Amino acid sequence: MYRFFFRLVFRRMDPERAHHLAFRWIRLAARVPVLRTYVAAVLAPRHKALRTEAFGLRMHGPFGLAAGFDKNAVAIDGMAMLGFDHVEIGTVTAAPQPGNPRKRLFRLVEDGALINRMGFNNEGSAAVAARLAARRETFRTTVGVNIGKTKVVPETEAVADYVTSTERLAGHADYLVVNVSSPNTPGLRDLQATEALRPLLTAVREAADRTVTGRRVPLLVKIAPDLADADVDAVADLAVELGLDGIIATNTTIAREGLGLRSGPELTAQTGGLSGAPLTTRSLEVLRRLYARVGDRITLVGVGGIQDAEDAWRRILAGATLIQGYSAFIYEGPFWSRSLHRGLAERLAASPYATLAEAVGAEHREAAAR
Numbered sequence: 118m119y120r121f122f123f124r125l126v127f128r129r130m131d132p133e134r135a136h137h138l139a140f141r142w143i144r145l146a147a148r149v150p151v152l153r154t155y156v157a158a159v160l161a162p163r164h165k166a167l168r169t170e171a172f173g174l175r176m177h178g179p180f181g182l183a184a185g186f187d188k189n190a191v192a193i194d195g196m197a198m199l200g201f202d203h204v205e206i207g208t209v210t211a212a213p214q215p216g217n218p219r220k221r222l223f224r225l226v227e228d229g230a231l232i233n234r235m236g237f238n239n240e241g242s243a244a245v246a247a248r249l250a251a252r253r254e255t256f257r258t259t260v261g262v263n264i265g266k267t268k269v270v271p272e273t274e275a276v277a278d279y280v281t282s283t284e285r286l287a288g289h290a291d292y293l294v295v296n297v298s299s300p301n302t303p304g305l306r307d308l309q310a311t312e313a314l315r316p317l318l319t320a321v322r323e324a325a326d327r328t329v330t331g332r333r334v335p336l337l338v339k340i341a342p343d344l345a346d347a348d349v350d351a352v353a354d355l356a357v358e359l360g361l362d363g364i365i366a367t368n369t370t371i372a373r374e375g376l377g378l379r380s381g382p383e384l385t386a387q388t389g390g391l392s393g394a395p396l397t398t399r400s401l402e403v404l405r406r407l408y409a410r411v412g413d414r415i416t417l418v419g420v421g422g423i424q425d426a427e428d429a430w431r432r433i434l435a436g437a438t439l440i441q442g443y444s445a446f447i448y449e450g451p452f453w454s455r456s457l458h459r460g461l462a463e464r465l466a467a468s469p470y471a472t473l474a475e476a477v478g479a480e481h482r483e484a485a486a487r
């Protein structure tokens with residue numbers, strides 16, 4: 118039904134307009150008490166077996182909305198209503214910024230993919246902090262806050278820019294993510310090099326501890342799928358050394374070759390980050406590599422090309438405690454999260470593992486036992 122609707126309405130619209138329209142509906146529905154209770158009951162049934170704990174936080178399940186969908190924290194309850202167990206808002210930058218000129222979002226329908234060069238369009242950390250402070254939650258959900266660098270700020274001042282956002286937002290975050298992996302802010306991904314990442318993560322950690330007393334805000338870093346394997350290992354080692362709580366793997370890719378893309382060059386040649394189905398293999402590979410390196414010392418979040426419950430289950434076996442998605446939601450619609458949860462619960466029940474936590478990273482242990 119959604120696919121029919123998508124073909125009839127959304128596919129004919131500019132992707133960014135379609136996003137805003139769908140977003141408005143979700144927000145409206147979440148404001149009407151009877152409607153939101155009904156929608157949540159239909160679309161977000163809870164499975165006790167999927168209850169998850171990650172970096173000290175208890176969640177209804179492992180599946181969350183990846184960053185970039187709700188950049189300004191305007192629809193957290195709406196997304197929880199649709200069954201996302203956690204919602205990662207942002208990327209938020211210290212200062213507000215408009216992002217890149219439109220057109221900046223492209224659908225590669227034949228590939229189940231998107232290309233975006235949004236460029237961190239957002240209202241800035243002060244406005245988003247004020248919105249989070251005023252929020253009255255209707256659904257209990259975990260809120261991650263993803264922060265990035267303001268475009269006009271030179272790389273030499275990047276640390277101070279992230280610290281400003283941390284000071285404003287950490288108090289409202291169940292967990293905080295340092296995003297150094299979006300391809301659409303010039304120079305941002307250079308911050309993944311350990312010489313740059315170490316001082317950045319250290320300063321953000323200190324700022325979070327200074328600002329939020331009484332609890333320790335979990336800190337994660339989000340990395341690109343385009344890192345060379347040695348650089349993935351280096352980030353993993355640094356994360357362990359700094360006592361980071363998690364790594365999110367992965368952001369979108371700038372790669373186009375070797376992904377078997379079927380869409381024509383007018384789409385595939387667009388500058389920006391590619392997400393969705395073609396990203397599945399590389400994101401899984403990066404996750405596997407990370408788990409092989411850090412084991413259960415650090416919580417891993419698997420994202421990139423997750424289409425269905427089977428993809429999600431594979432990420433868990435490969436080492437992800439949490440999983441996230443974005444692009445498939447555009448193609449699959451509001452029942453996506455429901456079918457993903459159901460499929461995960463079925464896979465867990467049919468597996469030798471008593472809990473999801475036991476399944477995390479199981480493929481590595483099985484390979485070692487063979």
Ligand SMILES: Cc1cc2nc3c(=O)[nH]c(=O)nc-3n(C[C@H](O)[C@H](O)[C@H](O)COP(=O)(O)O)c2cc1C
Binds near residue numbers: 188
């Ligand atoms: C339109 C769009 C905007 C995005 N914006 C952000 C962002 O602001 N910050 C971020 O960390 N990731 C952002 N992402 C990346 C997603 O969070 C996710 O890592 C990526 O899309 C891979 O997951 P998927 O294949 O399920 O979409 C964006 C993705 C899309 C498609």
